[in-house]
Amino acid sequence: MQPMLSPHHRRMSWDHHLQLTRRISRDTTVVAATDPVALMDGLHDPSVFIEMVNLQSPMAGRRNSFCVVQRMSESENRNEEDRPQSQPSTGLNVLTAHIGRNKVDFALWCTRFATIIFTFNYLIPIFGSGYNMYYKALLANSATSALRLHQRLPQVQLSREFIGKVFIEDSAHYLLYSMIFFYSPPVTWVLLPVFLFALLHISSYSLGLIELLGPNALGVGRMAIGIVEVQSVNLLRTIAFSEIFLFPMLLLSFFSGRSSLMTIFVYYRFLTLRYSSRRNPYTRNTFGELRFLVESYAQKPSCPSIIRNLVSKLVALISRLAPPVITAEQQ
Incomplete structure (x- = not known):
């Protein structure tokens, strides 16, 4: 607490304070700078506050320094001692509070971590059956998608508008993705997008922890987190490629009896949702890259005409099946 001196006290005469000590109030004393006893007492007493004050001498306009020695009361001392110390900004307690x-x-961090662990255990069965780990990974991804969807749309409404909002969300897309393959035989390729998405999202939150x-x-x-973040764009492109190439794999597995026509139809619906996603354009961009590569190859003179015609018809078919893209301005 800073001592307050009235103008009268600041104008105290030089003659009164050159070598004398004068009490201003019950707890404040003005002493000359040449008084070593008062200064030493103040320096060694933690309840004493010392302030240097320059006093004007009426003789030849000289100035001299004086000390205002103020002794704090017992209640002020207790308040200073009882004042809480600043809490540390890091540590296990801070993490627990967060x-x-x-x-x-x-x-969400826990479910994504479970997805990663179950995927590894499916590829390298260490704990339990690999067959069961496949479905546990899909189940963990379903829990992640459901929690994320709840964050995005906390208020559930039974209306057509709300259902439309649900299918706009990427989390709803991957909830549908998990449901598609949960009742089908295991396909290792199916876990690739699930695993990479879990790895991407868990990295940023883990860095904060x-x-x-x-x-x-x-x-x-x-x-490790830095490596994942540097490769985030490549990982997102890999996810998009894996989702696209999974469709012809399902067609081939249909002829071998490993997938049903319903699985193919619902997965096509999933691809259309990913193509028209507003928050993640990588699937749409990947389709564009693949079309450019295929058409560039078909235009080469060395390409047989039958393949050129087949590519042209296939590109036209996929373009007709592609859904319209709804931008944010059209909402």
């Missing part, structure tokens, strides 16, 4: 405030986000532990915590984990 998880408590963001339960849904942490639940590591930052809460401390700036130097889990250096290896930070390095």
Whole structure:
């Protein structure tokens, strides 16, 4: 607490304070700078506040420095001692508090982590049957999609407009994706988009959790997350390619009896939803890249005419089946 001196006290005469000590109030004393006893008492007493004040001498306009020694009261001392110290911004307690405030986000982190673990266990059966791990990975992805959809649309309504909003969301697309293959025989290719999406989304949130532990915590984990974030665009393009090439694989598996016509039809619907996605244009861009590559090859003189005609008809068919893209301005 800064001591307040009235103008009268600041104009105290030089003659009164050159070598004397004068009490201003019950807890404030003005002493000359040459008084070593008062200064030493103030420096060694934590309840004393010292302020240097320049006093004007009426003789030859000289100035000299004086000390205002103010002794704080016992109540002020207690308040200073009882003042809470600033809490650390990192540590396990901070991480626990963050998880408590963001339960849904942490639940999403857990379901994505489970998707990654189940996918690894399907490829390399360490814990349990690989057959069961395949469906557990799809189930974990369903839980992730359902939680994310709840975050995006918390208020459920029984209306046509609400159903339309649901199918615009990417989380609804991947909830449908998991349901398509949950009742079909295992196909390893199916888990590739699920695994890569879980890896992408878990990395950014994991970095935030590591930052809460401390700036130097889990250096290896930070390095791995950095690699994933640098390759995020390539991973998204890989996801789009895998979703597109899964459709002809389902057609081939239909003739071998491993998939049904209903699976192919519903998956085609899934692809149309991904093509018209507003938040993730990678599927649409990948279709464009594939069309450019195929047409460039068909235009080469070395390409047989029968293949050129087949490519032309196939591109025309896919273009007719492609849904219209609804932009944000058209909403």
